[in-house]
Amino acid sequence: MKSLLKMTWMETKLFLREPLGAFFTLAFPLMMLFLFGSIYGNEPTPMFGGYGTIDISVPAYTAMIIATSGLMSITITMAAYRENGVLRRLRTTPVSPLVVLVSQVIVVFAMTSLGMVLLIVAGKLVYHMRFEGNAWSVLGGFVLSSLSFFGLGFILASILRTARTAQIVGMVLLYPMLFLSGAGFPRELLPEAIKKVSTFLPLTYVVNLLRGLWIGQPWGDHLLDVGVLVGMLVLGIIISVKAFRWE
């Protein structure tokens, strides 16, 4: 327990010392929010079902942070730790691999949450964002989405041999997904053909779930989203624990 606490605190410090990760998790989504907020404001429009751009962007950007955390932060950190022999060094101590995995999840989850909180605060203060959902439901959806994407990150990290390939594969998966799933900008703007493509992207289900819960839709409307994400989570846990390698 003591080592989990120490390790978590250490990883938190290391996360904040790495400018790139902190930028994409904490600063970049805020910049997007202010950019599109300054272009469109937050007036209700029929295209977004009577909500404003900011109202639908905050949950969508939260999905973006989740995807970045899972596919970039976790994948690159774990692959680099393995490649550089950081895990090899840890292996000579009595510490359990679970401590390594769990501390990583805690830290990245905390940073993802912080990113979401910053979006909400900015949305409220600057754009009078509307929120009609149940805070606990949204939190539940957020936890489920985060963990299932972190699972994806751990799977990639255990398959890919070097930090460099992990970074490239992570980016190749992440960027198209950000644009096609409705996380980067509203799916309402996409043509029909591309909307079809988006049904194959896991991030689409995160965006659907979070946007729905945000405006107070019941969980019952999102069984497919929940099913897909729970499936990913279970697979992620099984594969990342089974495939964990120290070196």
Next chain:
Amino acid sequence: MNTIVQVEGLLKTYGATVAVDEVSFDVQEGEIFGMVGPNGAGKTTTIECLEGLRKPDAGTIRVLGVDPQREVQTLRERTGMQLQQSNLPERMKVWEALDLYSSFYPKPADWKELLVQLGLEEKSDTPFAKLSGGQKQRLFIALALLPDPQLIFLDELTTGLDPQARHTIWDLVRDVRSKGKTILLTTHFMEEAERLCNRVAILDHGRIVALDTPVSLIRDLGAEERVVFSVDGGLPAEFEKPFTGAARVELRGEQVTVRGQNGRKVPLVSEVVGQLTKLGIPFRDLRTEQPTLEDVFLKLTGREIRE
């Protein structure tokens, strides 16, 4: 004396390659035991089997009385390990690494004392990536000492270090031994093995080809001793007369080298000086060269380049 490490018939293969071929040895409490050998001789594989990081194909291993494969947790709590090719996160500071790693052990040594002992006080706030090679190795020794272990494994500790850093590390290792700890190290510096180790095992092609104290290895296997001196006016032919059979004389420019088998009745140097005096040959810069562990090593393992 207690036996700390016991290895019998250790065998490890990778595919068709036999990395360690039925190696047996033991390490006594309080000694510095060294394994030397060319690249690919099986040193690292052997040490990693002892550490429980690799599973041997055959043979029995006891480290601190336990089987490393079965009781890996016990072993990791009671031994310190420094590995070839391992790292810490680049931005982790020296004190943070020691603080973090000490939380892994039930009864850790005081890391603040280790920081002082290893001369890393001033580097306490320095990130790992900014440390020099020698400082990194000192930090790794500190991490290996954290569990307050009975046995410490040091794998290629001074590879890539400059002479100053290497001598500092040697002093540290002797220091650790004087506190009653047992050390098992690998190196490919013969000088390191000769100066540091109580006993040395020379490995080649996965087998132990010699195992003894450095002094005995040199005495028993050292090829020859040499007496070297310079002459100005050339060397009369009659100088060579007494040096037949067991000794040879070589003349290169002004420099004369007399080589003789080790373990002669009359020391080679007295014979040479006697002969020079008798014939009244003026000479200068006379010195003797004793065989070193390196000579023994090259004699046993040959000179061809490995890998």
